[in-house]
Amino acid sequence: MTQMSYMEAIRDGMRVEMKRDSGVYIAGEDVAQFGGCFGVTAGLYDEFGPDRVMNTPISEAVIVGHAVGAAALGLRPIAEIMFVDFMGCCMDELHNQAAKMKYMFGGKAKVPMVVRTPCGAGLGAAAQHSQCLESWFTHIAGVKTVMPGTAADAKGLMIAAIRDDNPVMYIEHKQLLGLTGDVPDGEYVVPLGKADIKREGSDVTIVAWSWMLQKSLAAAEKLAAEGINVEVLDPRTLVPLDKDAILKSVSKTGKLVIVHEEIKTSGFGGEISAIVAEEGFDYLDAPIKRVAAPDTPIPFSPILEQTFIPSEEKIIEAVKALF
Amino acid sequence: MAEKKEQLLEMYKTMVRIRTFEKEAIDLFAAGKFPGFVHSYLGEEAIATGVCANLKDSDYICSTHRGHGHLIAKGGKLDLMMAELYGKSTGYCKGKGGSMHIADVDLGILGANGIVGAGMPIATGAAFACKYRKTDNVAIAFFGDGASDRATFHESLNLASIWKLPVVFVCENNGWAISNSQENHQNITDVSDRATAYGIPGVSIDGNDVMAISEAAEEAIKRARKGDGPTLIECKTWRHRGHFEGDPGAYKDPKDQEEWLSDAKDALVRVEKKLIELKYANKADLDKVKADAQTEVDAAVKFAEQSPDPDPSEVLTDVYTV
Known part of the structure; x- marks a missing residue:
């Protein structure tokens, strides 16, 4: 057990899985050396290198869309969308592609991908950088929606989300990034679907x-x-x-x-x-x-x-x- | 020489199989044999054929709503395809996808796609996975001139360029984005001009010349396999039919329509002429190819018609992987 912040716990969950599974990688805007807009991926570029922690252009559709293709071939992408508010720029890739591929193909595809994205108000970020939109995603059959509220859950749900064989929206809250708590070490898994x-x-x-x-x-x-x-x-x-x-x-x-x-x-x-x-x-x-x-x-x-x-x-x- | 003959004959067979399948599908749809939409690939057969002739089984394609030709060219089985058009349990997708969602992941077919321009990001990601896993496999994204106006086109070409991904973007410019002509939906003549904006090679070729397409694809695919990044190939062609079956295509100038459907322009007739001219085949050989294709398609229809409908309980399965 280690005391750490919610943000460190998210990162620890990603790190544990990246060490365990070479198919896990991170792609998103400013996630590499810069460490992400809120610093969640800080240090992972140095730890895992440029092939596994990659900056993308400001191109949300291809951030999520490429993850669909990579996941269909067996990789486990973690695609970061800088604010959940930006999901409007890549919703087709989530709701028509990632979510439906398995069903449309008669069960003969798997899309094990995570879209990691922060939500929430309280930073004075106004109408386009502060929303909570979880119901957008719960209304799409084929997608799972994860919303951790503590540091330990942030880690355990991240590991479960990465290991899940379905598209998972992992929505973290900006106000919680600094919240600390006791977080189990190593491969700590919080199963999806358990309150x-x-x-x-x-x-x-x-x-x-x-x-x-x-x-x-x-x-x-x-x-x-x-x-x-x-x-x-x-x-x-x-x-x-x-x-x-x-x-x-x-x-x-x-x-x-x-x-x-x-x-x-x-x-x-x-x-x-x-x-x-x-x-x-x-x-x-x-x-x-x-x-x-x-x-x-x-x-x-x-x-x-x-x-x-x-x-x-x-x-x-x-x-x-x-x- | 022998190799070229073999290749051209093989491509001819594929084109005939596509044309025969498509003609049959049109008739069956008109006769009310199955519901949904059918977007015919008639007239564009050379493109899927010429491109896929250069692919291995382990390569990937992302197709479009007008996808039957791509699927056949990549090795899709006609009986499983036809059964899917009929919505039968034996179809490629167990009747859950229909014409616009046929896929065979094992054959590298990552699906037809009902959303215009949606295949490009997925092909980009497939190419990323090929590179990430250090294979020499490639991915092809087929799309139309209309899709080249979508953000997904621009985002995908840009990302594939900066990451040097093994993907080839194949634009089937049939002159029409549904009912909107190319001159009305973009202020350029050559879609390949857009490659310049992303720092990748772009070429425009005759989309009804299967040899030219095969050669251009071969070069682009070689480049991709070597790790030199993506290429944009624009194939200029013509959609023989309306956007979907039931659309009479009244917006087309009849003169254009007549010209493109003439023997001088039709992709299939042109290959036949070439085969005869080069003495690679005689008329009887060509007739046999056509008869074989018809036999195969007839068997596919019979298979589809005799197959059972899905069990209603199937509606609830395959939503999530458990």
Whole structure:
């Protein structure tokens, strides 16, 4: 076990797999000597050399598209897209090519690739560099979507994502890059599709991931002081989704609050709500609540941006409204 | 000489097989035998044939929505292709892909593709894998003049150039991006001019001359295998049919259409003339090639028609690799 940051944990996960499997390589904008826009790949160029850590031109379509071809031939590319907001520039390569190749070809192809990309607001980066867009990807059959919320999960999910034989969107949060935690050494794998109860409780279930997991844990502490015992469940991966863990927790607490940083309309909270309404309606003794960003682009001014981002106060308010 | 004769005869056979398959597919589609879209390769047979004649089984191609010809030229089996057009469980994709998604990864066919211009990044990545694994295999990206306006074209040529990847970009310039003529969709005559922008060789050749295509492809493929990077080959040709079956192609000037379909221009007739002229074959030989192709296609149709539909449960399989 080593204390390290979420960013170091992502890097450690990539390093472990690059050492183990010569077919794993990294390609993206400024990922080589520069170490990536946020420094996530720092040092990997020196460690693994120019054949395995490669700068690309500012060409998102071919960054993701070339990864599809390389993966179909058996390599395991990690394609970095500098901000998840830029996925619009390469969406065809993900949703029509990577995601569908296996199915369209009658099962006779594998596309083991990872698209690594940061999401999230809070840096004053405004409308085109701050979004959370996970529901774009969960709506594509054939793609998995991974959203680590702790340093240990960042490593374990990265290793699992690289080893997975499917296209995986690995979405890290910019606000979490400096978050530290104990991270297991070596080949630490967190299986995709397995939720984690980050805080046990009996009165209400909060389902939250990525940065909102941390906010929900902080809110849960404050609520505990007021006598509300919150269970915080981190699905860790949205596809595959550990539905059973969510239903089990709701069956225990009878109340559900979903917290995400995506805008509310068509956000993944709607999907979780629908699952619980369809399959766990009898467990509920209060309406399901969603805490999400408003349906707006992300504003620049700090006061506006802070108003946009779901806050601890809003989470606390939503929980209290159920009692 | 003997080698050249063998090569030309072999290419002729491939072209005849493509033409026969395509004519049959058009008729079957018109008769309502299978659903979906059919984009005919009639008239463009020389390109896939001339390029793929220079490939090994271990090389890769990325095809297009107009993909039947590429697949046949790379070794695709007509019965499995026809069964896929019919959506049958015995088809290349178990009936899940249809005309626009036929693939045979084992033969290096990384798929037809329903998205114009989408094959180029994938071929670039396949070429990257060939180089990364230190093989001398190459990848070919087929695409049309319309696709050369897409970002994927520019991004792929640029990346392949700076990484010196073993890929050949083969533009089948048939003069039409669906209903939009080349002069209306780009302000150049030669798509190969665009190679200059990426610092790679670019050539424009007669896309109905299978020997010229084979020679240009041979040079580009050699260059790629040696590690000297990509080439853009533009083959100027003509789409005999509409964009898809059901499109009468009313936007074409009938004079152009007539000229391109004439014996003087038709790629297949030109090879026949050449074979006779060089005394590589006589009319009876050519007729036999055609009859053999028809027999093969008839068998493919029979196979497709007699094959079972997929089990409805198949809709749920093959989404993820587990």
